[in-house]
Amino acid sequence: MSQHPTPPAPAPGRPRPCPRTTGGNLRLVRWRDGRRGLALLPLLTMLVTGCATVQPDHTLATTRQQLGAQQDALTLQRDDDQRAQAARSADTLLAQPLDADAAQRLALLQSPALQALLAEAWAADIAGAAAARPADLRLTWERMVHGGETELTRSLGLGLTDLLLWPARARAADWQGDARRLALAQQVLAHGQAVRQQWLRAVAARELLGYHEQVREAADASAELARRMQSVGNFNRLRRAREQAFQADAVARLAQAVQAEVAEREALVRLLGLDSEQALRLQLPERLPALPAQPRDAAEVTRIASTQRIDLALARRELDARLAEGSAGGGLASVVDIEASLIRSRSGDERARGTELELSLPVLDAGAAKRAKLDARQLIAFNRLAQAQREAASLLRERYAGYRSAFDLAQQARGTLLPLRQTIADEMLLNYNGMLVGVFELLAEARAQVGAVITTIEAQRDFWLADAALQAAIQGVPAAAPTPAGGAAAAAAEPAGH
Numbered sequence: 001m002s003q004h005p006t007p008p009a010p011a012p013g014r015p016r017p018c019p020r021t022t023g024g025n026l027r028l029v030r031w032r033d034g035r036r037g038l039a040l041l042p043l044l045t046m047l048v049t050g051c052a053t054v055q056p057d058h059t060l061a062t063t064r065q066q067l068g069a070q071q072d073a074l075t076l077q078r079d080d081d082q083r084a085q086a087a088r089s090a091d092t093l094l095a096q097p098l099d100a101d102a103a104q105r106l107a108l109l110q111s112p113a114l115q116a117l118l119a120e121a122w123a124a125d126i127a128g129a130a131a132a133r134p135a136d137l138r139l140t141w142e143r144m145v146h147g148g149e150t151e152l153t154r155s156l157g158l159g160l161t162d163l164l165l166w167p168a169r170a171r172a173a174d175w176q177g178d179a180r181r182l183a184l185a186q187q188v189l190a191h192g193q194a195v196r197q198q199w200l201r202a203v204a205a206r207e208l209l210g211y212h213e214q215v216r217e218a219a220d221a222s223a224e225l226a227r228r229m230q231s232v233g234n235f236n237r238l239r240r241a242r243e244q245a246f247q248a249d250a251v252a253r254l255a256q257a258v259q260a261e262v263a264e265r266e267a268l269v270r271l272l273g274l275d276s277e278q279a280l281r282l283q284l285p286e287r288l289p290a291l292p293a294q295p296r297d298a299a300e301v302t303r304i305a306s307t308q309r310i311d312l313a314l315a316r317r318e319l320d321a322r323l324a325e326g327s328a329g330g331g332l333a334s335v336v337d338i339e340a341s342l343i344r345s346r347s348g349d350e351r352a353r354g355t356e357l358e359l360s361l362p363v364l365d366a367g368a369a370k371r372a373k374l375d376a377r378q379l380i381a382f383n384r385l386a387q388a389q390r391e392a393a394s395l396l397r398e399r400y401a402g403y404r405s406a407f408d409l410a411q412q413a414r415g416t417l418l419p420l421r422q423t424i425a426d427e428m429l430l431n432y433n434g435m436l437v438g439v440f441e442l443l444a445e446a447r448a449q450v451g452a453v454i455t456t457i458e459a460q461r462d463f464w465l466a467d468a469a470l471q472a473a474i475q476g477v478p479a480a481a482p483t484p485a486g487g488a489a490a491a492a493a494e495p496a497g498h
Contacts, residue, residue, distance in 0.1 A: 054125040060118065062178075063185040066310070066475075067192075070101070073108040074188070076118045086110065090278065097283040103199040103272065104192045111273030114191060121184040125177060132173030134166045135159050140341075149347055155356065157341035168324075175321035182314045189310065190477040191271070197468045197480065198268045203284050204461035205257070205264040208454060210286075212250075212257040215450050219243075219250035222443045243440075246447075288460050291414060295407045298400055301474060305396055309476030315388040319381040325374060392476065399466070399473040402482065406466035410459040413452075421452040 056076040064071035077083045086109045093106045107114065135158070142153040226243035229235035269279045341356040428445045431437045465482035472479030 054122070054129050056118070056122050059122045059125045059181060059184070062181040063188050066185045066189055067108075070105050070108060073105045074118075076122060077115055094278060094281045094283070097285045098199070099285065100196050100199050100289075103268070104195050106274075107191065107195045107272050108188075110278070111191070111271070113273060114188065117184070117187055117191075121180065124180055128173055128177050128180065132166075132170045135162045138341075146347075151345060151347040153343065153345040155341040155343045157339055157356070157358075159339050172321060172324040175317060175324045179314060179317040179321055182310055182317055186310045186314060186477050189475055190472070190479065193468055193472040193475075193477060193479045195268070195271045197465055197482075198264070198271050199284075200288065200461060200464045200468065202261075202264040202268045203288055204457060205261040206284055207287050207457050209254075209257045209261045211450055211454050211457070212254045215447060216247075216250045216254045218443060218447050218450070219247040222440065223247040225439065225443075239440075288457065288464060291407070291410055291460065291463065295404055296400075296470070301400055301470070302396065305392070305474045305476075308474055309392055311388055311476035312385075312392055313476075315381075315385040319378070319385050322374075322378045322381040325377070392473075396473050399470045399481070403463075403466045403470045406459070406463040406482070410456075410463040413456040413459040417452050418456055421449045425449050 056078070060074055060076065064074055067074060073089070075082065075086070077086055090106055090110045093102050093109075098106065138155075138157040140153075140155040140157065142151075142155075144151040144153070223243045223246070226235055226240040230237070230240045265282070265284070266279075269282065272282075274282060339358040341358070342353075343356050344353045345351070425445055428437060428442055432439070432442045462482055469479050469482050
Protein backbone atom coordinates (compact mmCIF):
# COMPACT_ATOMS: atom_id res chain seq x y z
CA MET A 1 0.00 0.00 0.00
CA SER A 2 1.40 3.35 -1.00
CA GLN A 3 1.59 6.06 1.57
CA HIS A 4 0.92 9.72 1.02
CA PRO A 5 3.88 11.87 1.94
CA THR A 6 3.46 13.68 5.22
CA PRO A 7 3.45 17.43 4.70
CA PRO A 8 6.29 19.09 6.53
CA ALA A 9 5.44 21.23 9.51
CA PRO A 10 5.82 24.92 8.83
CA ALA A 11 9.00 26.41 10.09
CA PRO A 12 8.65 28.66 13.10
CA GLY A 13 7.92 32.23 12.15
CA ARG A 14 7.10 31.44 8.51
CA PRO A 15 4.05 33.31 7.20
CA ARG A 16 1.02 31.17 6.34
CA PRO A 17 -1.15 32.91 3.74
CA CYS A 18 -4.73 31.70 4.11
CA PRO A 19 -7.11 33.32 1.64
CA ARG A 20 -10.75 32.61 2.52
CA THR A 21 -14.11 33.80 1.31
CA THR A 22 -16.99 34.48 3.66
CA GLY A 23 -20.41 35.82 2.74
CA GLY A 24 -19.27 37.33 -0.54
CA ASN A 25 -16.29 39.11 1.04
CA LEU A 26 -12.68 38.10 0.36
CA ARG A 27 -10.64 37.72 3.52
CA LEU A 28 -6.86 38.15 3.11
CA VAL A 29 -4.68 37.10 6.04
CA ARG A 30 -1.05 38.09 6.55
CA TRP A 31 1.32 37.07 9.32
CA ARG A 32 4.21 39.08 10.61
CA ASP A 33 6.93 37.88 12.94
CA GLY A 34 7.65 39.61 16.19
CA ARG A 35 7.47 39.04 19.87
CA ARG A 36 5.84 42.41 20.55
CA GLY A 37 3.34 42.77 17.73
CA LEU A 38 -0.07 43.38 19.34
CA ALA A 39 0.99 42.30 22.81
CA LEU A 40 -0.71 45.31 24.41
CA LEU A 41 -4.03 44.53 22.71
CA PRO A 42 -5.68 42.60 25.58
CA LEU A 43 -4.65 45.26 28.12
CA LEU A 44 -5.99 48.05 25.90
CA THR A 45 -9.28 46.23 25.49
CA MET A 46 -9.75 45.82 29.23
CA LEU A 47 -9.01 49.49 29.81
CA VAL A 48 -11.54 50.82 27.31
CA THR A 49 -14.36 48.41 28.05
CA GLY A 50 -14.55 49.06 31.77
CA CYS A 51 -17.54 47.85 33.70
CA ALA A 52 -21.09 48.11 32.32
CA THR A 53 -22.80 48.60 35.69
CA VAL A 54 -25.82 50.93 35.81
CA GLN A 55 -27.29 51.86 39.17
CA PRO A 56 -31.10 52.21 39.62
CA ASP A 57 -30.76 55.88 40.61
CA HIS A 58 -29.31 56.62 37.19
CA THR A 59 -32.23 54.86 35.51
CA LEU A 60 -34.79 56.77 37.60
CA ALA A 61 -33.15 60.22 37.43
CA THR A 62 -35.24 61.54 34.52
CA THR A 63 -38.49 60.28 36.02
CA ARG A 64 -37.73 61.84 39.39
CA GLN A 65 -37.17 65.22 37.76
CA GLN A 66 -40.66 65.02 36.26
CA LEU A 67 -42.26 64.11 39.60
CA GLY A 68 -41.18 67.27 41.39
CA ALA A 69 -42.07 67.22 45.09
CA GLN A 70 -42.93 63.51 45.00
CA GLN A 71 -39.62 62.35 43.54
CA ASP A 72 -38.42 60.96 46.89
CA ALA A 73 -41.26 58.40 46.80
CA LEU A 74 -39.93 56.77 43.61
CA THR A 75 -37.38 54.09 44.42
CA LEU A 76 -36.64 50.61 43.14
CA GLN A 77 -37.24 48.46 46.22
CA ARG A 78 -34.56 45.78 45.94
CA ASP A 79 -34.66 44.21 49.40
CA ASP A 80 -36.93 43.67 52.39
CA ASP A 81 -35.63 46.73 54.24
CA GLN A 82 -36.56 49.07 51.38
CA ARG A 83 -39.98 47.44 51.05
CA ALA A 84 -40.58 47.76 54.79
CA GLN A 85 -39.65 51.44 54.70
CA ALA A 86 -42.07 52.03 51.81
CA ALA A 87 -44.80 50.16 53.72
CA ARG A 88 -44.30 52.44 56.74
CA SER A 89 -44.66 55.52 54.55
CA ALA A 90 -47.79 54.01 52.99
CA ASP A 91 -49.27 53.35 56.45
CA THR A 92 -48.81 57.03 57.30
CA LEU A 93 -50.77 58.04 54.20
CA LEU A 94 -53.52 55.49 54.89
CA ALA A 95 -54.02 56.82 58.42
CA GLN A 96 -56.01 59.80 57.08
CA PRO A 97 -58.36 60.55 54.18
CA LEU A 98 -56.45 60.36 50.92
CA ASP A 99 -56.41 63.40 48.62
CA ALA A 100 -55.40 63.21 44.95
CA ASP A 101 -51.72 64.06 45.50
CA ALA A 102 -51.44 61.58 48.38
CA ALA A 103 -53.03 58.90 46.18
CA GLN A 104 -50.38 59.43 43.52
CA ARG A 105 -47.65 59.27 46.15
CA LEU A 106 -49.14 56.10 47.60
CA ALA A 107 -49.02 54.46 44.16
CA LEU A 108 -45.33 55.35 43.83
CA LEU A 109 -44.65 53.74 47.20
CA GLN A 110 -46.91 50.71 47.02
CA SER A 111 -47.70 49.58 43.47
CA PRO A 112 -46.01 46.28 42.47
CA ALA A 113 -46.86 47.09 38.85
CA LEU A 114 -44.73 50.23 39.04
CA GLN A 115 -41.93 48.31 40.76
CA ALA A 116 -41.94 45.77 37.92
CA LEU A 117 -41.80 48.66 35.43
CA LEU A 118 -38.81 50.20 37.21
CA ALA A 119 -37.00 46.86 37.33
CA GLU A 120 -37.58 46.30 33.61
CA ALA A 121 -36.21 49.76 32.86
CA TRP A 122 -33.12 49.08 34.99
CA ALA A 123 -32.54 45.77 33.19
CA ALA A 124 -32.87 47.53 29.82
CA ASP A 125 -30.33 50.15 30.92
CA ILE A 126 -27.87 47.46 31.97
CA ALA A 127 -28.32 45.64 28.65
CA GLY A 128 -27.86 48.89 26.73
CA ALA A 129 -24.64 49.69 28.59
CA ALA A 130 -23.32 46.19 27.93
CA ALA A 131 -24.16 46.44 24.23
CA ALA A 132 -22.12 49.65 23.96
CA ARG A 133 -18.88 47.90 24.92
CA PRO A 134 -16.40 46.70 22.31
CA ALA A 135 -16.76 43.13 21.17
CA ASP A 136 -15.25 40.42 23.33
CA LEU A 137 -11.85 38.95 22.63
CA ARG A 138 -11.88 35.71 20.63
CA LEU A 139 -9.70 32.84 21.80
CA THR A 140 -8.94 30.11 19.22
CA TRP A 141 -7.21 26.80 19.95
CA GLU A 142 -6.06 24.61 17.05
CA ARG A 143 -4.44 21.15 17.12
CA MET A 144 -3.01 19.68 13.93
CA VAL A 145 -1.28 16.31 13.54
CA HIS A 146 1.34 15.97 10.78
CA GLY A 147 2.55 12.38 10.67
CA GLY A 148 4.13 11.83 14.02
CA GLU A 149 4.27 15.48 14.98
CA THR A 150 1.57 17.56 16.61
CA GLU A 151 1.21 21.28 16.04
CA LEU A 152 -0.66 23.40 18.63
CA THR A 153 -1.77 26.90 17.74
CA ARG A 154 -3.43 29.44 20.03
CA SER A 155 -4.68 32.86 18.96
CA LEU A 156 -6.27 35.81 20.74
CA GLY A 157 -8.16 38.12 18.40
CA LEU A 158 -10.08 41.38 18.45
CA GLY A 159 -11.99 43.33 15.82
CA LEU A 160 -10.05 46.56 15.25
CA THR A 161 -12.88 48.19 13.33
CA ASP A 162 -15.22 47.56 16.24
CA LEU A 163 -12.65 48.98 18.66
CA LEU A 164 -12.11 52.13 16.59
CA LEU A 165 -15.86 52.73 16.31
CA TRP A 166 -16.50 52.09 19.99
CA PRO A 167 -16.61 55.79 21.07
CA ALA A 168 -19.21 56.58 18.41
CA ARG A 169 -21.26 53.53 19.36
CA ALA A 170 -21.06 54.55 23.01
CA ARG A 171 -22.48 57.98 22.13
CA ALA A 172 -25.29 56.34 20.19
CA ALA A 173 -25.99 54.07 23.17
CA ASP A 174 -26.22 57.15 25.40
CA TRP A 175 -28.88 58.64 23.12
CA GLN A 176 -30.81 55.39 23.22
CA GLY A 177 -30.50 55.26 27.00
CA ASP A 178 -31.91 58.78 27.28
CA ALA A 179 -34.84 57.70 25.12
CA ARG A 180 -35.48 54.68 27.36
CA ARG A 181 -35.45 56.85 30.48
CA LEU A 182 -37.84 59.34 28.92
CA ALA A 183 -40.16 56.46 28.03
CA LEU A 184 -40.02 55.30 31.66
CA ALA A 185 -40.90 58.81 32.87
CA GLN A 186 -43.84 58.85 30.45
CA GLN A 187 -45.13 55.51 31.75
CA VAL A 188 -44.80 56.51 35.42
CA LEU A 189 -46.55 59.84 34.84
CA ALA A 190 -49.30 58.09 32.88
CA HIS A 191 -49.85 55.75 35.83
CA GLY A 192 -50.03 58.76 38.13
CA GLN A 193 -52.64 60.43 35.94
CA ALA A 194 -54.66 57.20 35.87
CA VAL A 195 -54.55 57.16 39.68
CA ARG A 196 -55.73 60.79 39.86
CA GLN A 197 -58.63 60.17 37.48
CA GLN A 198 -59.69 57.04 39.31
CA TRP A 199 -59.46 58.84 42.66
CA LEU A 200 -61.86 61.47 41.29
CA ARG A 201 -64.31 58.80 40.15
CA ALA A 202 -64.13 57.00 43.49
CA VAL A 203 -64.72 60.16 45.54
CA ALA A 204 -67.58 61.23 43.24
CA ALA A 205 -69.17 57.78 43.52
CA ARG A 206 -69.02 58.01 47.30
CA GLU A 207 -70.57 61.48 47.30
CA LEU A 208 -73.30 60.39 44.87
CA LEU A 209 -74.08 57.40 47.05
CA GLY A 210 -74.87 59.71 49.97
CA TYR A 211 -77.37 61.72 47.96
CA HIS A 212 -79.01 58.60 46.54
CA GLU A 213 -79.54 57.48 50.11
CA GLN A 214 -81.35 60.77 50.74
CA VAL A 215 -83.55 60.19 47.69
CA ARG A 216 -84.44 56.72 48.95
CA GLU A 217 -85.30 58.08 52.40
CA ALA A 218 -87.58 60.70 50.85
CA ALA A 219 -89.21 58.05 48.65
CA ASP A 220 -89.82 55.78 51.67
CA ALA A 221 -91.46 58.61 53.59
CA SER A 222 -93.61 59.55 50.60
CA ALA A 223 -94.74 55.94 50.01
CA GLU A 224 -95.61 55.42 53.69
CA LEU A 225 -97.59 58.65 53.80
CA ALA A 226 -99.48 57.65 50.63
CA ARG A 227 -100.35 54.27 52.19
CA ARG A 228 -101.73 55.88 55.32
CA MET A 229 -103.71 58.47 53.41
CA GLN A 230 -105.25 55.81 51.18
CA SER A 231 -106.20 53.77 54.25
CA VAL A 232 -108.29 56.68 55.56
CA GLY A 233 -109.81 57.38 52.15
CA ASN A 234 -107.88 60.59 51.33
CA PHE A 235 -105.84 59.06 48.47
CA ASN A 236 -106.84 57.08 45.43
CA ARG A 237 -104.99 54.02 44.11
CA LEU A 238 -103.41 55.91 41.21
CA ARG A 239 -101.62 58.47 43.40
CA ARG A 240 -100.45 55.81 45.82
CA ALA A 241 -99.16 53.63 42.93
CA ARG A 242 -97.13 56.57 41.64
CA GLU A 243 -95.48 57.02 45.03
CA GLN A 244 -94.77 53.30 45.30
CA ALA A 245 -93.25 53.26 41.79
CA PHE A 246 -90.99 56.16 42.72
CA GLN A 247 -89.94 54.30 45.87
CA ALA A 248 -89.06 51.17 43.86
CA ASP A 249 -87.06 53.26 41.40
CA ALA A 250 -85.17 54.97 44.22
CA VAL A 251 -84.30 51.60 45.80
CA ALA A 252 -82.98 50.31 42.46
CA ARG A 253 -80.88 53.42 41.85
CA LEU A 254 -79.45 53.22 45.36
CA ALA A 255 -78.38 49.61 44.71
CA GLN A 256 -76.70 50.76 41.49
CA ALA A 257 -74.96 53.57 43.36
CA VAL A 258 -73.69 51.12 45.99
CA GLN A 259 -72.24 48.84 43.31
CA ALA A 260 -70.72 51.81 41.46
CA GLU A 261 -69.05 53.03 44.65
CA VAL A 262 -67.56 49.57 45.28
CA ALA A 263 -66.39 49.24 41.66
CA GLU A 264 -64.72 52.67 41.58
CA ARG A 265 -63.08 52.15 44.97
CA GLU A 266 -61.70 48.73 44.04
CA ALA A 267 -60.40 50.08 40.73
CA LEU A 268 -58.50 52.68 42.76
CA VAL A 269 -57.20 49.97 45.10
CA ARG A 270 -55.80 48.04 42.12
CA LEU A 271 -54.04 51.08 40.70
CA LEU A 272 -52.55 51.90 44.10
CA GLY A 273 -51.37 48.30 44.51
CA LEU A 274 -52.88 47.87 47.99
CA ASP A 275 -53.22 44.49 49.65
CA SER A 276 -56.45 43.35 51.34
CA GLU A 277 -55.54 44.78 54.74
CA GLN A 278 -54.51 48.13 53.29
CA ALA A 279 -57.66 48.28 51.17
CA LEU A 280 -59.78 48.09 54.33
CA ARG A 281 -57.91 51.06 55.78
CA LEU A 282 -58.25 53.21 52.66
CA GLN A 283 -60.14 56.42 53.48
CA LEU A 284 -61.50 58.82 50.88
CA PRO A 285 -62.79 62.38 51.34
CA GLU A 286 -66.53 62.99 51.64
CA ARG A 287 -66.60 65.46 48.74
CA LEU A 288 -64.77 66.44 45.58
CA PRO A 289 -62.48 69.49 45.65
CA ALA A 290 -64.15 72.85 45.07
CA LEU A 291 -64.01 74.44 41.64
CA PRO A 292 -61.17 76.90 41.01
CA ALA A 293 -62.07 80.58 40.92
CA GLN A 294 -60.89 80.94 37.30
CA PRO A 295 -60.09 78.45 34.53
CA ARG A 296 -56.58 78.03 33.21
CA ASP A 297 -55.46 80.42 30.49
CA ALA A 298 -55.09 78.89 27.03
CA ALA A 299 -51.88 80.75 26.20
CA GLU A 300 -50.29 79.66 29.49
CA VAL A 301 -51.30 76.06 28.88
CA THR A 302 -49.69 76.12 25.43
CA ARG A 303 -46.51 77.71 26.77
CA ILE A 304 -46.10 75.11 29.53
CA ALA A 305 -46.86 72.24 27.17
CA SER A 306 -44.18 73.40 24.72
CA THR A 307 -41.50 72.81 27.37
CA GLN A 308 -42.91 69.83 29.30
CA ARG A 309 -44.29 67.35 26.77
CA ILE A 310 -42.42 64.09 27.22
CA ASP A 311 -43.77 62.53 24.04
CA LEU A 312 -42.12 65.23 21.92
CA ALA A 313 -38.88 64.94 23.87
CA LEU A 314 -39.03 61.17 23.35
CA ALA A 315 -39.55 61.58 19.59
CA ARG A 316 -36.62 64.00 19.42
CA ARG A 317 -34.40 61.58 21.33
CA GLU A 318 -35.40 58.81 18.94
CA LEU A 319 -34.37 60.97 15.99
CA ASP A 320 -31.09 61.91 17.71
CA ALA A 321 -30.39 58.25 18.40
CA ARG A 322 -30.95 57.33 14.76
CA LEU A 323 -28.69 60.18 13.60
CA ALA A 324 -26.04 59.08 16.10
CA GLU A 325 -26.42 55.52 14.86
CA GLY A 326 -25.71 56.68 11.32
CA SER A 327 -22.66 58.66 12.43
CA ALA A 328 -21.33 55.80 14.57
CA GLY A 329 -19.36 54.38 11.68
CA GLY A 330 -22.13 52.27 10.25
CA GLY A 331 -20.95 53.04 6.72
CA LEU A 332 -17.34 52.11 7.47
CA ALA A 333 -18.29 48.92 9.28
CA SER A 334 -20.43 47.86 6.36
CA VAL A 335 -17.55 48.31 3.90
CA VAL A 336 -14.47 47.03 5.71
CA ASP A 337 -13.81 44.88 8.75
CA ILE A 338 -10.35 44.44 10.26
CA GLU A 339 -9.51 41.83 12.85
CA ALA A 340 -6.21 41.48 14.69
CA SER A 341 -4.94 38.36 16.48
CA LEU A 342 -1.96 37.28 18.56
CA ILE A 343 -0.65 33.85 17.47
CA ARG A 344 1.43 31.33 19.38
CA SER A 345 2.18 27.92 17.94
CA ARG A 346 4.26 24.90 18.85
CA SER A 347 5.29 22.00 16.64
CA GLY A 348 7.43 19.48 18.45
CA ASP A 349 10.26 21.41 20.00
CA GLU A 350 9.76 24.35 17.68
CA ARG A 351 7.85 27.39 18.95
CA ALA A 352 6.65 30.47 17.11
CA ARG A 353 4.68 33.60 17.85
CA GLY A 354 3.41 36.47 15.77
CA THR A 355 0.37 38.48 14.71
CA GLU A 356 -2.39 38.11 12.19
CA LEU A 357 -4.41 40.85 10.50
CA GLU A 358 -7.58 39.82 8.69
CA LEU A 359 -9.15 42.29 6.30
CA SER A 360 -12.63 41.81 4.89
CA LEU A 361 -12.92 43.28 1.39
CA PRO A 362 -16.43 43.79 -0.02
CA VAL A 363 -16.78 41.95 -3.30
CA LEU A 364 -20.47 41.14 -3.61
CA ASP A 365 -21.83 43.56 -0.99
CA ALA A 366 -20.44 47.06 -0.60
CA GLY A 367 -22.65 47.81 2.43
CA ALA A 368 -25.31 49.64 0.44
CA ALA A 369 -28.15 47.68 2.04
CA LYS A 370 -26.99 48.47 5.56
CA ARG A 371 -26.51 52.16 4.79
CA ALA A 372 -29.95 52.29 3.18
CA LYS A 373 -31.44 50.69 6.29
CA LEU A 374 -29.85 53.38 8.47
CA ASP A 375 -31.23 56.08 6.16
CA ALA A 376 -34.69 54.52 6.37
CA ARG A 377 -34.58 54.48 10.17
CA GLN A 378 -33.62 58.15 10.23
CA LEU A 379 -36.46 58.97 7.87
CA ILE A 380 -38.92 57.05 10.05
CA ALA A 381 -37.78 58.92 13.17
CA PHE A 382 -37.96 62.28 11.42
CA ASN A 383 -41.52 61.76 10.25
CA ARG A 384 -42.62 60.36 13.59
CA LEU A 385 -41.38 63.52 15.29
CA ALA A 386 -43.29 65.67 12.80
CA GLN A 387 -46.47 63.64 13.32
CA ALA A 388 -46.07 63.75 17.12
CA GLN A 389 -45.76 67.56 17.03
CA ARG A 390 -48.95 67.93 14.98
CA GLU A 391 -50.91 65.44 17.08
CA ALA A 392 -49.74 67.13 20.27
CA ALA A 393 -51.00 70.54 19.12
CA SER A 394 -54.35 69.08 18.05
CA LEU A 395 -54.81 67.06 21.24
CA LEU A 396 -53.99 70.06 23.40
CA ARG A 397 -56.63 72.17 21.64
CA GLU A 398 -59.20 69.39 22.04
CA ARG A 399 -58.46 68.81 25.72
CA TYR A 400 -58.52 72.53 26.51
CA ALA A 401 -61.88 72.92 24.78
CA GLY A 402 -63.25 70.03 26.85
CA TYR A 403 -61.75 71.57 29.99
CA ARG A 404 -63.40 74.96 29.39
CA SER A 405 -66.73 73.37 28.52
CA ALA A 406 -66.65 71.25 31.69
CA PHE A 407 -65.71 74.29 33.77
CA ASP A 408 -68.62 76.32 32.39
CA LEU A 409 -71.11 73.48 33.01
CA ALA A 410 -69.86 72.87 36.55
CA GLN A 411 -69.89 76.56 37.35
CA GLN A 412 -73.44 76.92 36.01
CA ALA A 413 -74.63 73.95 38.06
CA ARG A 414 -72.95 75.20 41.21
CA GLY A 415 -73.69 78.90 40.77
CA THR A 416 -77.11 78.87 39.05
CA LEU A 417 -78.93 75.54 39.26
CA LEU A 418 -78.43 74.88 42.97
CA PRO A 419 -79.35 78.43 44.12
CA LEU A 420 -82.50 78.33 41.98
CA ARG A 421 -83.53 74.97 43.42
CA GLN A 422 -82.88 76.25 46.92
CA THR A 423 -85.06 79.29 46.27
CA ILE A 424 -87.87 77.09 44.95
CA ALA A 425 -87.59 74.80 47.98
CA ASP A 426 -87.78 77.76 50.36
CA GLU A 427 -90.85 79.13 48.60
CA MET A 428 -92.52 75.71 48.60
CA LEU A 429 -91.96 75.44 52.35
CA LEU A 430 -93.55 78.83 52.88
CA ASN A 431 -96.52 77.78 50.75
CA TYR A 432 -96.80 74.54 52.72
CA ASN A 433 -96.79 76.43 55.99
CA GLY A 434 -99.51 78.66 54.57
CA MET A 435 -101.47 75.56 53.51
CA LEU A 436 -101.21 76.57 49.86
CA VAL A 437 -99.57 73.28 48.81
CA GLY A 438 -99.76 69.77 50.21
CA VAL A 439 -97.11 67.54 51.68
CA PHE A 440 -96.65 65.56 48.47
CA GLU A 441 -95.81 68.67 46.49
CA LEU A 442 -93.27 69.52 49.18
CA LEU A 443 -91.75 66.02 48.99
CA ALA A 444 -91.61 66.20 45.20
CA GLU A 445 -89.69 69.46 45.37
CA ALA A 446 -87.29 67.95 47.91
CA ARG A 447 -86.61 65.10 45.49
CA ALA A 448 -86.00 67.56 42.68
CA GLN A 449 -83.54 69.49 44.84
CA VAL A 450 -81.56 66.32 45.60
CA GLY A 451 -81.54 65.56 41.87
CA ALA A 452 -80.02 69.01 41.24
CA VAL A 453 -77.32 68.27 43.80
CA ILE A 454 -76.52 64.98 42.02
CA THR A 455 -76.30 66.81 38.69
CA THR A 456 -73.91 69.32 40.27
CA ILE A 457 -71.69 66.54 41.65
CA GLU A 458 -71.52 64.93 38.22
CA ALA A 459 -70.62 68.24 36.59
CA GLN A 460 -67.94 68.86 39.22
CA ARG A 461 -66.54 65.37 38.73
CA ASP A 462 -66.45 65.78 34.96
CA PHE A 463 -64.61 69.08 35.32
CA TRP A 464 -61.86 67.56 37.45
CA LEU A 465 -61.57 64.63 35.05
CA ALA A 466 -61.20 67.12 32.19
CA ASP A 467 -58.59 68.97 34.25
CA ALA A 468 -56.62 65.74 34.75
CA ALA A 469 -56.87 64.94 31.03
CA LEU A 470 -55.62 68.44 30.18
CA GLN A 471 -52.69 68.01 32.58
CA ALA A 472 -51.84 64.71 30.91
CA ALA A 473 -51.88 66.45 27.52
CA ILE A 474 -49.57 69.15 28.89
CA GLN A 475 -47.14 66.49 30.13
CA GLY A 476 -47.45 64.46 26.94
CA VAL A 477 -48.53 61.22 28.61
CA PRO A 478 -51.41 58.90 27.63
CA ALA A 479 -54.65 59.44 29.54
CA ALA A 480 -58.26 58.51 28.91
CA ALA A 481 -60.36 61.39 27.63
CA PRO A 482 -63.25 62.16 29.99
CA THR A 483 -66.80 61.50 28.80
CA PRO A 484 -69.94 63.30 29.93
CA ALA A 485 -71.02 60.10 31.69
CA GLY A 486 -67.73 60.02 33.58
CA GLY A 487 -67.17 56.38 34.47
CA ALA A 488 -68.79 53.43 36.16
CA ALA A 489 -70.78 55.60 38.56
CA ALA A 490 -72.71 57.25 35.74
CA ALA A 491 -75.38 54.56 35.63
CA ALA A 492 -76.26 55.22 39.23
CA ALA A 493 -75.80 58.98 39.18
CA GLU A 494 -78.89 60.18 37.30
CA PRO A 495 -81.39 62.12 39.41
CA ALA A 496 -84.56 60.30 40.22
CA GLY A 497 -87.68 61.47 38.50
CA HIS A 498 -90.98 62.21 40.13
